[in-house]
Amino acid sequence: MSQSTKKHVVILGAGFGGLNAAKQLLKADCQVTLVDRNNHHLFQPLLYQVATAQLSTPDIAKSIRSTLPMNKNVNVLMDEVMGIELDKKSVQLASGNHLNYDYLIIGLGAVSGYFGNNHWAEHCIGLKSLEEAVRIRRRVLHAYEKAEVSNNPEEQKKLMTTVVVGGGPTGVEMSGSLIELARQVLKGAYHNIDPSKGRVILIEAAPKVLGTFADPLPQRALEALEELGVEVKLNSPVQNITANTVELKDETIHAENIIWAAGVQAPQITQTLGLPTSRGGQILVEKDCSLPNHPEAFAIGDIVSMKDAAGKPVPGVSPAAIQMGKHVAKLIQTELKLNKSAGEVKRPRFAYFDKGSMATIGRSKAIASFSIFKMTGIIAWLMWLFIHLLYLVGFKNKISVLLQWFYAYVNFQRGARIISGLTHKNQN
Ligand SMILES: Cc1cc2nc3c(=O)[nH]c(=O)nc-3n(C[C@H](O)[C@H](O)[C@H](O)COP(=O)(O)OP(=O)(O)OC[C@H]3O[C@@H](n4cnc5c(N)ncnc54)[C@H](O)[C@@H]3O)c2cc1C
Numbered sequence: 001m002s003q004s005t006k007k008h009v010v011i012l013g014a015g016f017g018g019l020n021a022a023k024q025l026l027k028a029d030c031q032v033t034l035v036d037r038n039n040h041h042l043f044q045p046l047l048y049q050v051a052t053a054q055l056s057t058p059d060i061a062k063s064i065r066s067t068l069p070m071n072k073n074v075n076v077l078m079d080e081v082m083g084i085e086l087d088k089k090s091v092q093l094a095s096g097n098h099l100n101y102d103y104l105i106i107g108l109g110a111v112s113g114y115f116g117n118n119h120w121a122e123h124c125i126g127l128k129s130l131e132e133a134v135r136i137r138r139r140v141l142h143a144y145e146k147a148e149v150s151n152n153p154e155e156q157k158k159l160m161t162t163v164v165v166g167g168g169p170t171g172v173e174m175s176g177s178l179i180e181l182a183r184q185v186l187k188g189a190y191h192n193i194d195p196s197k198g199r200v201i202l203i204e205a206a207p208k209v210l211g212t213f214a215d216p217l218p219q220r221a222l223e224a225l226e227e228l229g230v231e232v233k234l235n236s237p238v239q240n241i242t243a244n245t246v247e248l249k250d251e252t253i254h255a256e257n258i259i260w261a262a263g264v265q266a267p268q269i270t271q272t273l274g275l276p277t278s279r280g281g282q283i284l285v286e287k288d289c290s291l292p293n294h295p296e297a298f299a300i301g302d303i304v305s306m307k308d309a310a311g312k313p314v315p316g317v318s319p320a321a322i323q324m325g326k327h328v329a330k331l332i333q334t335e336l337k338l339n340k341s342a343g344e345v346k347r348p349r350f351a352y353f354d355k356g357s358m359a360t361i362g363r364s365k366a367i368a369s370f371s372i373f374k375m376t377g378i379i380a381w382l383m384w385l386f387i388h389l390l391y392l393v394g395f396k397n398k399i400s401v402l403l404q405w406f407y408a409y410v411n412f413q414r415g416a417r418i419i420s421g422l423t424h425k426n427q428n
Helices: 017-026 045-053 118-123 132-149 153-159 169-185 216-227 269-270 318-337 379-391 395-411
Strands: 008-012 030-036 039-040 062-063 076-078 081-085 092-094 097-101 103-106 163-164 201-203 231-233 240-242 245-248 253-254 256-260 294-299 357-362 365-370 373-376
Touching: 008 017, 008 097, 017 030, 017 103, 017 318, 030 163, 045 081, 045 169, 045 379, 081 269, 103 318, 118 240, 118 256, 118 269, 132 153, 132 169, 132 256, 153 163, 153 245, 163 253, 163 373, 169 216, 169 357, 216 231, 216 357, 216 365, 216 373, 357 379, 373 379
Parallel strands: 008 030, 008 103, 030 076, 103 294, 163 201, 163 256, 201 231
Antiparallel strands: 039 062, 081 092, 092 097, 240 245, 245 253, 357 365, 365 373
């Protein structure tokens, strides 16, 4: 790594938090190294559309190098973070390189969490990466192809059943989109099967879906899901998951595909730092997002657990990660400008500005909540479309997604139905 007299800021993760911190530091008087295991920034809120054949992978991802201007003070490394030694101010990478830093920003996001039942993971597919989204698309579309060539009605039924575990925004969006795929898009495309008889079962342990939204929005969402044909099972904690089966208290469901949208946790690396963490492994950061006893190191986004000034937990959503990324970058900028060491200048606490929340259920169906205002139906759906386009990184991506949404709306079709990579031996 090249040596420079400027202070070195290392940012781990080019997600919403890390990328925005890097952008904020573009003009700062420091050297920045941004590390990500992928070469792209991923817009996770639209992953479910890749999984359900509405969008292709390049529509929701953008190369990190093309996002940051060339010849600025940011160096991008595609590498995997293997360890962090806070006392030595050093990061170990899978390539064997070590990065020494003056400031560190950890924005490594979250991974699927199985509430201690990690063995369930081998029978489910999570929805956290492009690979998982493509795998869901491949497996769901392939299941209908397999049903078409099967002559066994029981087998066909299982192949055309998909279970989604978790009634939060991801699970609701997934199930709405999957049932529309079966009933509107694939309908009439086969001779031997009727895809509109395909089942999508949404399982939620709590008494309502979208439990973080204020009433009556969860009830409206439930009605919209059921109207589309999703079978919603509330108060139904999963007891066990094995190959193609989900066991509930008094029922066993056989399904070709089981999608896990029930929980997230912090990546394993948080357990190696010697810092206090939450039950989900998130780092309990200080009020300015710095790590306890390490004013030169910060953690941001989904990897942290913190409360806002009113004592409410800051949610694991992209606006929170973006705001934290900008906040810590500004703190570093201020200290650099004043030529002070980390933590020498009194720092303001991180203040989360809640811009509201929304979830889409299907075509023209969504719910949205902004402060005291609550919306449902087509108005909420149009706002959802607009806001997601606004936040999507890259002008080309915005235009491409807009055109594909328009095409899908007019034709009831989806443009990304090609599946590849299947062999006779590997049908996964
Ligand atoms: C399916 C889904 C739907 C969502 N929908 C919404 C929504 O509608 N609205 C909303 O506000 N939020 C939504 N979210 C949440 C939102 O995406 C997250 O809150 C946000 O991405 C968190 O940003 P982050 O920077 O903390 O982490 P991320 O954006 O997850 O970025 C983490 C980065 O770290 C990299 N990384 C991880 N581990 C390593 C390693 N060991 N080495 C190198 N690099 C590594 C990853 O490649 C990634 O680029 C959704 C999330 C998912 C999964």
